[in-house]
Amino acid sequence: MTSLIARLVAGLLAVALLAPLVxxxxxxxxxxxxxxxxxxxxxxxxxxxxxxxxxxxAVRKASxxxxxxxxxxxxxxxxxxxxxxxxxxxxxxxxxxALIPFPQEDAWVIIRAIAYSGHPDWKGLLARNAARFPQxxxxxxxxxxxxxxxxxxxxxxxxxxxxxxxxxxxxxGEPAPRTPALAVGPDVLDTLWGVYFATGDAAPxxxxxxxxxxxxxxxxxGRLTVGCMAKFTVVANAAHDPALxxxxxTALAQQPPAVAAVLxxxxxxxxxxxxxxxxxxxxxxxRALETSGPAKRRESSFWGRFGDSVVSLGCAAAGAxxxxxxxxxxxxxxxVAAALQ
Numbered sequence: 624m625t626s627l628i629a630r631l632v633a634g635l636l637a638v639a640l641l642a643p644l645v646x647x648x649x650x651x652x653x654x655x656x657x658x659x660x661x662x663x664x665x666x667x668x669x670x671x672x673x674x675x676x677x678x679x680x681a682v683r684k685a686s687x688x689x690x691x692x693x694x695x696x697x698x699x700x701x702x703x704x705x706x707x708x709x710x711x712x713x714x715x716x717x718x719x720x721a722l723i724p725f726p727q728e729d730a731w732v733i734i735r736a737i738a739y740s741g742h743p744d745w746k747g748l749l750a751r752n753a754a755r756f757p758q759x760x761x762x763x764x765x766x767x768x769x770x771x772x773x774x775x776x777x778x779x780x781x782x783x784x785x786x787x788x789x790x791x792x793x794x795x796g797e798p799a800p801r802t803p804a805l806a807v808g809p810d811v812l813d814t815l816w817g818v819y820f821a822t823g824d825a826a827p828x829x830x831x832x833x834x835x836x837x838x839x840x841x842x843x844x845g846r847l848t849v850g851c852m853a854k855f856t857v858v859a860n861a862a863h864d865p866a867l868x869x870x871x872x873t874a875l876a877q878q879p880p881a882v883a884a885v886l887x888x889x890x891x892x893x894x895x896x897x898x899x900x901x902x903x904x905x906x907x908x909x910r911a912l913e914t915s916g917p918a919k920r921r922e923s924s925f926w927g928r929f930g931d932s933v934v935s936l937g938c939a940a941a942g943a944x945x946x947x948x949x950x951x952x953x954x955x956x957x958x959v960a961a962a963l964q
Contacts, residue, residue, distance in 0.1 A: 655680065656680055656681055656684035658684075658688070659684070659685065659688040659690055661684070662681050662684050662685050662688075662690075665677065665681050666681070666699070666700075666703050666817070666820050666821075667820060669703070669707075669820055669821055670819070670820055670821065670822060670823035671823070671866075673710075675707060675711050675714065675718065678704070678707050678718065679718065679721040679722045682700065682704060682722060682725075682732070682733075683722070683725065685697075685700050686725070686726050686729045686732075691729040691732045692728070692729065694731060694735075694810070695808075695809075695810045696810070697732060697810075698809075698810040698811060698812070698813030698814035698816075698817060699813045699814070699816060699817045699820075700732055700817060701732055701735050701736050701739060701814050701817060702736075702739070702774075702813065702814035702815060702816060702817020702818040702819075702820075702821070702827070703817035703818070703820055703821045704732065704733065704736035704740075704817075704821075705735075705736040705737075705739040705740040705741075705774065705814070705817070705818055705821070706740070706817060706818040706819070706820070706821025706822045706824075706827075707821045708736060708737060708740035708742055708745075709740045709741055709742060709818075709821075709822065710821065710822050712742055712743060715737075715740075715742055715748055716748070716751075719733065719737070719748065719752050719755075723755055727756065727757070727758045727759075728758075730755075730756045730758065730759055731759055731762060733756070734749065734756060734759055734762055734763055734766070735762075735766075737749050737752075738766040738771070738773050738774075739773055739774040739814065739818075741773075741774075741775060746766075746767045749763050749766060749767055750763070750767060769803075770803070771803070772803045772804055772805040773805070774805065774811075774814065774815075774818075776803065776804050776805050777804065777805045777807065777811065777830060778804035778805060778806055778807060779807060779830065779833050779834065807834065807849055808845075808849060809848075809849065809852055812831065812834070812849060812852055812853060812856065815827040815828075815830055815831050816831070816856060816860070819867075823866065825870050825873075825874065828857075828867065828870055828871070828874070829874060831853050831856070831857060832853075832857070832871070832874060832878070832882060832886055833882065834849060834850055834853040835850060835853055835854055835857070835882055835885040835886055835889065836850065836881045836882055836885055837849055837850025837851075837853065838850035838851045838853065838854045838885060838905070838908070839885065840912075841912060842912075844909070844912050844913060847908060847909060847912055848909060851904075851905035851908060851909060852905075854885060854889050854901060854905070855898075855901050855902060855905055857871065857886075857889045857893070858889050858892045858893045858897070858898055858901045859898050861889070861890070861893035862892075862893045862894075862896045862898060868890070868893055868894070871886065871889070871890050871893070872890060874886070875887060875890065889901070
């Protein structure tokens with residue numbers, strides 16, 4: 624139990640550290656990316672100063688630093704690249720071509736980003752570039768044939784009315800069939816934030832907002848954790864992003880009561896920079912359910928994935944700022960953890 628709480632604290636604090644990077648939008652553009660931190664600055668500033676010509680170099684640097692090695696810890700980069708493709712549909716072919724050559728072991732990021740982008744011809748874009756990614760033929764085929772879900776098929780809620788609203792707001796994907804659906808986890812939450820960082824669009828934020836009622840879950844530890852992360856990231860980012868805060872205020876009137884109540888509290892916390900309170904409430908809620916909630920409702924598969932990757936956005940920030948800045952270790956596995964040694 625203690626280790627899970629420590630991991631959550633590390634992820635939450637790391638996400639908070641990413642939000643102030645919005646100040647990087649005023650820095651002069653640099654011709655090359657020297658570190659993973661410079662890539663994060665670029666991503667955070669992109670929506671206010673798009674530089675699509677620098678995106679291939681940024682993605683390659685992320686690969687070099689090991690940030691793309693784990694699919695469950697690279698959602699931020701997948702979402703960002705997907706958002707860039709979505710906003711540059713006529714330049715998508717050139718963008719993909721500019722990414723080549725690319726390490727085959729990390730090429731899954733490009734494939735998933737294309738599938739998640741909602742590009743009008745994303746299937747054709749995948750098919751035309753399949754020869755460039757010979758190690759991922761099965762993945763490409765699964766996306767093209769609909770066996771792998773795209774971001775447009777996100778399983779937010781069992782309530783059909785939620786999907787009806789989402790289809791009207793989310794312009795990066797096709798209408799979502801019932802199956803297969805993309806399960807919601809920390810990696811998907813990071814992916815949605817990546818799309819927002821690339822576009823500044825309301826659609827991915829609306830999908831994150833739809834997860835806010837999960838922060839009040841009292842029976843399912845997985846849903847509670849995702850909901851708490853959704854609320855915390857909304858507050859942490861909006862506290863440093865006036866445009867995001869304005870977007871949330873506009874969205875408030877459109878929400879059903881269950882969402883509106885949590886969103887209103889998140890907006891107030893962002894307005895007063897009360898991030899610490901939201902983090903404490905998240906940890907207390909998870910600790911309470913972890914100690915007294917029904918064990919049969921806890922999903923070990925979710926916690927295995929969560930324990931390894933923490934929250935990919937948090938670990939990305941930890942890689943940029945170092946463990947000393949967090950005060951706690953980022954306990955992710957694989958290449959991300961190796962980069963922090």
